[in-house]
Amino acid sequence: MNLFSINRNISVIVLLMLIGLLLLSLYVLALQESEKPFYFQDPKLSDVDKANIISFGFSKDIPIIDSIDVWDNIYYHSSDITSNTLNFEIKDLEESLVCKPLGFGYSKTQSDIIFNPLANYPNCEKVNPEFIKYNKTHLINDCKNESFYSLGTAPEDEIFGRVPYDFSWNSFNSNVETKNREFAFVKCKENRNAEVFLKYNSKAVERARNISKSIENDLRIKSSGRPLTVFLVIFDSLSRHHMYRSFPHSLEYLNDTIGKGEFKDHFVMYDFLINHAHGENTIPNMIPYLFGYSFNYHRLRLKGNGYQNPEHQQAFKDIQKDSIWKHYEKMGFVTMFGFDIIWDFLVPAVGRKVLTDHVFTNFWKASSKVFGTDNYINKHSCFGSHDSHYYMLKYVQEYLKTYEGINRFGYVHITTAHEKTGTIIKTVDDDLHQFLKSVLKQYNDNKNEDIVLFLGGDHGKHVSETDYVREGWLENMLPSQIVISNKNFVQKMKIEKTLNLNTKRIISRPDWHLTLKHLSTSPYGLLRKDSNLYKHWKTTTDTYNTVSVFMEEASVFRTCKDLNIEEYLCVCLPYKEISRTNIEENINIIEIINLAFQNINQNQNFAICQELTFDKIIYAAEREIEELTIYRLRITINENIDVVFEIFGSIFSEKTKDVNLRENTLMPFKVLGENKKTIVQLLKAVRIDEYVGYNEEIAIAVNEKPSFCIPKHPREFDDIDFSQEEITSVFDKLIEEHTVRLTRSNNTCNDECKLYDSVCQPWVIMLLSNKDILMQSWLIERSYQIYYEDGVQDIDLNSYELFYTKNILGLQNKTIYLPELEYSCDLSDSKIQMICPCK
Numbered sequence: 001m002n003l004f005s006i007n008r009n010i011s012v013i014v015l016l017m018l019i020g021l022l023l024l025s026l027y028v029l030a031l032q033e034s035e036k037p038f039y040f041q042d043p044k045l046s047d048v049d050k051a052n053i054i055s056f057g058f059s060k061d062i063p064i065i066d067s068i069d070v071w072d073n074i075y076y077h078s079s080d081i082t083s084n085t086l087n088f089e090i091k092d093l094e095e096s097l098v099c100k101p102l103g104f105g106y107s108k109t110q111s112d113i114i115f116n117p118l119a120n121y122p123n124c125e126k127v128n129p130e131f132i133k134y135n136k137t138h139l140i141n142d143c144k145n146e147s148f149y150s151l152g153t154a155p156e157d158e159i160f161g162r163v164p165y166d167f168s169w170n171s172f173n174s175n176v177e178t179k180n181r182e183f184a185f186v187k188c189k190e191n192r193n194a195e196v197f198l199k200y201n202s203k204a205v206e207r208a209r210n211i212s213k214s215i216e217n218d219l220r221i222k223s224s225g226r227p228l229t230v231f232l233v234i235f236d237s238l239s240r241h242h243m244y245r246s247f248p249h250s251l252e253y254l255n256d257t258i259g260k261g262e263f264k265d266h267f268v269m270y271d272f273l274i275n276h277a278h279g280e281n282t283i284p285n286m287i288p289y290l291f292g293y294s295f296n297y298h299r300l301r302l303k304g305n306g307y308q309n310p311e312h313q314q315a316f317k318d319i320q321k322d323s324i325w326k327h328y329e330k331m332g333f334v335t336m337f338g339f340d341i342i343w344d345f346l347v348p349a350v351g352r353k354v355l356t357d358h359v360f361t362n363f364w365k366a367s368s369k370v371f372g373t374d375n376y377i378n379k380h381s382c383f384g385s386h387d388s389h390y391y392m393l394k395y396v397q398e399y400l401k402t403y404e405g406i407n408r409f410g411y412v413h414i415t416t417a418h419e420k421t422g423t424i425i426k427t428v429d430d431d432l433h434q435f436l437k438s439v440l441k442q443y444n445d446n447k448n449e450d451i452v453l454f455l456g457g458d459h460g461k462h463v464s465e466t467d468y469v470r471e472g473w474l475e476n477m478l479p480s481q482i483v484i485s486n487k488n489f490v491q492k493m494k495i496e497k498t499l500n501l502n503t504k505r506i507i508s509r510p511d512w513h514l515t516l517k518h519l520s521t522s523p524y525g526l527l528r529k530d531s532n533l534y535k536h537w538k539t540t541t542d543t544y545n546t547v548s549v550f551m552e553e554a555s556v557f558r559t560c561k562d563l564n565i566e567e568y569l570c571v572c573l574p575y576k577e578i579s580r581t582n583i584e585e586n587i588n589i590i591e592i593i594n595l596a597f598q599n600i601n602q603n604q605n606f607a608i609c610q611e612l613t614f615d616k617i618i619y620a621a622e623r624e625i626e627e628l629t630i631y632r633l634r635i636t637i638n639e640n641i642d643v644v645f646e647i648f649g650s651i652f653s654e655k656t657k658d659v660n661l662r663e664n665t666l667m668p669f670k671v672l673g674e675n676k677k678t679i680v681q682l683l684k685a686v687r688i689d690e691y692v693g694y695n696e697e698i699a700i701a702v703n704e705k706p707s708f709c710i711p712k713h714p715r716e717f718d719d720i721d722f723s724q725e726e727i728t729s730v731f732d733k734l735i736e737e738h739t740v741r742l743t744r745s746n747n748t749c750n751d752e753c754k755l756y757d758s759v760c761q762p763w764v765i766m767l768l769s770n771k772d773i774l775m776q777s778w779l780i781e782r783s784y785q786i787y788y789e790d791g792v793q794d795i796d797l798n799s800y801e802l803f804y805t806k807n808i809l810g811l812q813n814k815t816i817y818l819p820e821l822e823y824s825c826d827l828s829d830s831k832i833q834m835i836c837p838c839k
């Protein structure tokens, strides 16, 4: 083929693509113009079509002007609204409710076994008395000894997620002006402390005021209305049951003040009982919450742009135009976003630059270096005089106070509960109680403002791989959601009766998104249910069944399917555990497992990630739903005894294919049998054991999906592996990212790394427990240096003798100690110098 014909072929392809696009837009237009409500669940539409329709919807700008009835000046009697209390027990669900949960979670007996009721954590303020002083512009030096400070990053340098963070101390000789920085650390002798402070953003205020003014002009509103605050405080992994278990003081406080006491006349709260999750973890839940539609469409809309690629960041900025925070910006609000984690939990959805007026995320990257906190968030640690979540709640309080008089929106995500024991979340209770006290007081003192405060979970807590019972899965699917508002706002929205009904109906994530959109109009007037704007917003969510919880009654007939909640996740459908003997006879189950392994092993980098093979089924349940059977399976693999996968698959007859077959390349299927044809389809395979640390770091180093890349244990790598550069280069890279230090007498690695503002990595101790990796025996000379105190030591490890121990990685005289069982940064000795990988 010559160059010319290539060109011609390309033009033909381009032409065909253009025709395709034209047809699609005509089709979309036809759908938009049609009178009938349009159902996204229409099985005839592919997911790509639906994603395109959503994009098209977002590109349309429907004016607010004919959709809203501006507020009149009637005084609303808040006393007409009845007060509610918070009750753990759920009684009186309506008889006619179609989606009635099979249960709500663990019983007290079950949860007392799973979550140690006696778990107790030190009070950080007692352990580390607060000494930092800040006077609104300057850090004041109050330390009698030599001291140091470090200021946070400038607002434009807020980068979301797992990226390197530079950190250094400066001599603290005189008071230091904080300028535009919003956090700081001070070191006085060996004590360290943190402070956060919000800096007024006058540009954001001006913009919000301008936009509000222009909306008011369009609507011919003469005097400005009441400023509105809409704020989401979302806790990671917090089911409704776990909220009641973990926050007794805060809930009692709400009960006593809003339910019965001092704030009874001013505020009202609603506890949503059937608040259904859309997935097991953060992304599938927060995408519909923040964007209005499911993860799958978001993935398609991102068209292969990856958050790790710096050149793809524009795609993430573009997609954020459709996020709830950009929406609030357009409605005349100042906006805030906070996420207290150094990992990439939500980054794949929004990228590294979050486009709100305030972003508060770098504080945690800095804190991890200052306080040497465990990167893997599975152990309680103090950030100076407070727990980690305290700083987020403090920043939010300042945000709400600083912008009094202006519409404000915010979303913060707090991950204290994201750990194994399920008990560290208890440390939030006192800080949350203080937070609620301060916020309610603020809005009670200033009765000229409206507030809608959401306290909820992204998904519920379950104890992943160790917990087989149905109740654990129910908790995972039923996150908490309490909504607090002022009574005259509820009265003015004419929504009291409906809100009360909705607390007992199934509510989806897109429902909350539409609710947020709806609330964004309420500084100006009452959005009409039959308005073009409200109807248009529905077309950009997953289904036409989406409702604003503050607008419409969620019908008793709504099912999971109506709300685009996967049937295998649905808490209302039948669920039956399968006995061991029946599992082994079930050929369908084996077929699902085969599909799962094909899927898991597809495109793996087999040099370092192993090819995985099926070991055994440890749990199985089946759900018979009309002509469909869905299986939920837990399985183990031969390559690593700790790994557990959860697999969902479906079985149906070929006749029902149109309804039951899911067209998605991530869900392979297979036709079985000769005559009576059956189809098995894999719906999902997820890794559910904890794989942070060694496993995850290796996967990230080779750009593999951490949940599917399972390398050998470091001790199992041998000479054959070390002859492969694909493998050794990974080890070189990982070692290079760390500074290897020897401890001085009686110091632990944690102490030693912390002296240099870094964190000891236990997983690298595990990696170095293989002597060949420690010595980089594939290289002619070991490439890293070993640091001792403030200098470098040249140590020829080859001349040392090996001595295997249970848990020590260290040196003494001419002996190297190598750990065989445990890998810890917490050991010390007066004679052995521990070898510490610091990062």
Ligand SMILES: *[C@@H]1O[C@H](CO)[C@@H](O)[C@H](O)[C@H]1NC(C)=O
Pocket: 135, 136, 137, 138, 175
């Ligand atoms: C804070 O301290 C600085 C430096 O000592 C001083 O110049 C400034 O006036 C103080 N500000 C306030 C609000 O007290």
Ligand SMILES: *[C@@H]1O[C@H](CO)[C@@H](O)[C@H](O)[C@H]1NC(C)=O
Pocket: 203, 206, 207, 210
């Ligand atoms: C707000 O409006 C004023 C007056 O119309 C204009 O001068 C200013 O640039 C606007 N500011 C922003 C941030 O839009």
Ligand SMILES: *[C@@H]1O[C@H](CO)[C@@H](O)[C@H](O)[C@H]1NC(C)=O
Pocket: 085, 086, 087, 088, 251, 252, 255, 259
């Ligand atoms: C709230 O008050 C009600 C009624 O007094 C009571 O039954 C309930 O247990 C209380 N809930 C909490 C969380 O304290």
Ligand SMILES: *[C@@H]1O[C@H](CO)[C@@H](O)[C@H](O)[C@H]1NC(C)=O
Pocket: 812, 813
């Ligand atoms: C290690 O060396 C020191 C002197 O540097 C010596 O006193 C000690 O006995 C040696 N210990 C062992 C176990 O060889």
Ligand SMILES: *[C@@H]1O[C@H](CO)[C@@H](O)[C@H](O)[C@H]1NC(C)=O
Pocket: 745, 746, 829, 830
């Ligand atoms: C290390 O601890 C041991 C035992 O507590 C003590 O005897 C020794 O003096 C300590 N060494 C240093 C350098 O502090």
Ligand SMILES: CC(=O)N[C@H]1CO[C@H](CO)[C@@H](O)[C@@H]1O
Pocket: 144, 145, 146
């Ligand atoms: C070196 C130095 O100034 N040390 C002082 C640190 O502070 C304590 C009391 O807070 C003094 O006793 C030390 O003399």
